[in-house]
Amino acid sequence: MDLKHVKAAIEQGTPLMGENYSEVDFSGVSLLGGIFLNCNFSGACFNNAELSRTKFSQCYLNDCDFSHCEKEDISFFECELKNATFSGKLVGVSFCNSQLVGVRFYRAFMDRITFSESDLSDALFCQSNVKRTTIVDVDTHNLALQEVDFYDVTWMNGDFRHCTVKDCNFNRVMLMESQFANQQFDQLQFIHCTCSESQFENCSFVSSLLDDSNFSQCQFERCDFSKASLSRALFIQSKIKHCNFSDASMVHSNFHGATVQDSSLDRANLTESWLKSVDMQTVSALDSVLTRACLIYGKIINSEFNRAVVKGALVHGLVETGCSWHGVEREHWDPVAPDEMASESSSGHVMFSGVWKKLTSR
Numbered sequence: 001m002d003l004k005h006v007k008a009a010i011e012q013g014t015p016l017m018g019e020n021y022s023e024v025d026f027s028g029v030s031l032l033g034g035i036f037l038n039c040n041f042s043g044a045c046f047n048n049a050e051l052s053r054t055k056f057s058q059c060y061l062n063d064c065d066f067s068h069c070e071k072e073d074i075s076f077f078e079c080e081l082k083n084a085t086f087s088g089k090l091v092g093v094s095f096c097n098s099q100l101v102g103v104r105f106y107r108a109f110m111d112r113i114t115f116s117e118s119d120l121s122d123a124l125f126c127q128s129n130v131k132r133t134t135i136v137d138v139d140t141h142n143l144a145l146q147e148v149d150f151y152d153v154t155w156m157n158g159d160f161r162h163c164t165v166k167d168c169n170f171n172r173v174m175l176m177e178s179q180f181a182n183q184q185f186d187q188l189q190f191i192h193c194t195c196s197e198s199q200f201e202n203c204s205f206v207s208s209l210l211d212d213s214n215f216s217q218c219q220f221e222r223c224d225f226s227k228a229s230l231s232r233a234l235f236i237q238s239k240i241k242h243c244n245f246s247d248a249s250m251v252h253s254n255f256h257g258a259t260v261q262d263s264s265l266d267r268a269n270l271t272e273s274w275l276k277s278v279d280m281q282t283v284s285a286l287d288s289v290l291t292r293a294c295l296i297y298g299k300i301i302n303s304e305f306n307r308a309v310v311k312g313a314l315v316h317g318l319v320e321t322g323c324s325w326h327g328v329e330r331e332h333w334d335p336v337a338p339d340e341m342a343s344e345s346s347s348g349h350v351m352f353s354g355v356w357k358k359l360t361s362r
Helices: 003-011
Strands: 035-037 055-057 065-067 075-077 085-091 094-096 104-111 114-116 124-131 134-136 144-151 154-156 164-166 169-171 179-181 189-191 199-201 219-221 239-241 259-261 279-281 299-301 319-321 349-352 355-358
Touching: none
Parallel strands: 035 055, 055 075, 065 085, 075 094, 085 104, 094 114, 104 124, 114 134, 124 144, 134 154, 144 164, 144 169, 169 189, 179 199, 199 219, 219 239, 239 259, 259 279, 279 299, 299 319
Antiparallel strands: 349 355
């Protein structure tokens, strides 16, 4: 293959179509601004090549080496990049409707990348940084994320049920409408993130940093948040079942309208948390701290709050039945402008001046 012909076509702005560049060594070669349509680059080496503003459409780039080349504003449209290798700096690169099965991003510094409607099955991101990136509708079966830092990333409709995530950090990441299962996120940094309308099953967040994250309208089942930091985290209208929040720090967290069932809040710190209209059933909150927490219009059924600290908790309109409060000084509750006359609730209990009593007659 004559590289002079390639360079001449690029300089003239002429697209190169249907050419065979398989196994060609482009190391150190400038393809700046080139346009390649339906070309075969399989096995080619682009090590230290200049590829900025290059466009690849319907090309075969399987097993290509893109190590340490200049990769800024490159476009891959309907391309095959199976088992390709990327490292070094990638800026403004777009992968659209492309096959990235088995691709390797190793020690890559990725900024403003777009992955859309592409296949990342069996791909590996390792010891890399990903920021200001958008990932939408990609296949992630057997995807491995190892020692990756994500910052300001939007990942829509992600399916992490068959992925491996290890030693990663997430900061200001949006993981909307995603699915997670059987993931070990222990000691993970996951702050200022949004996971609204996502599903988590059998995931572990033990001792993880999850402050200021939004888990609203999510579903959690058999998840472990023990010893995690969840300050100012949002669980608004979420459904939580068989989960463990023991020893978690949840100061200023928000569970407005959430359902918590068969879960543990033992020794959890819920100081000044917002639990308005929360529905708790069969919850253990032994030795928990609910100082100045807002529980108004909530419902608590068959739960244990023995030795909980409730000083200044707001409980107006709270419905409670079948619960244990041994060692709790409920006279320190704040009834929040209670009615002058106590009224009956559907459970047959009333609250008057912040203290629960059973109705004996009507």
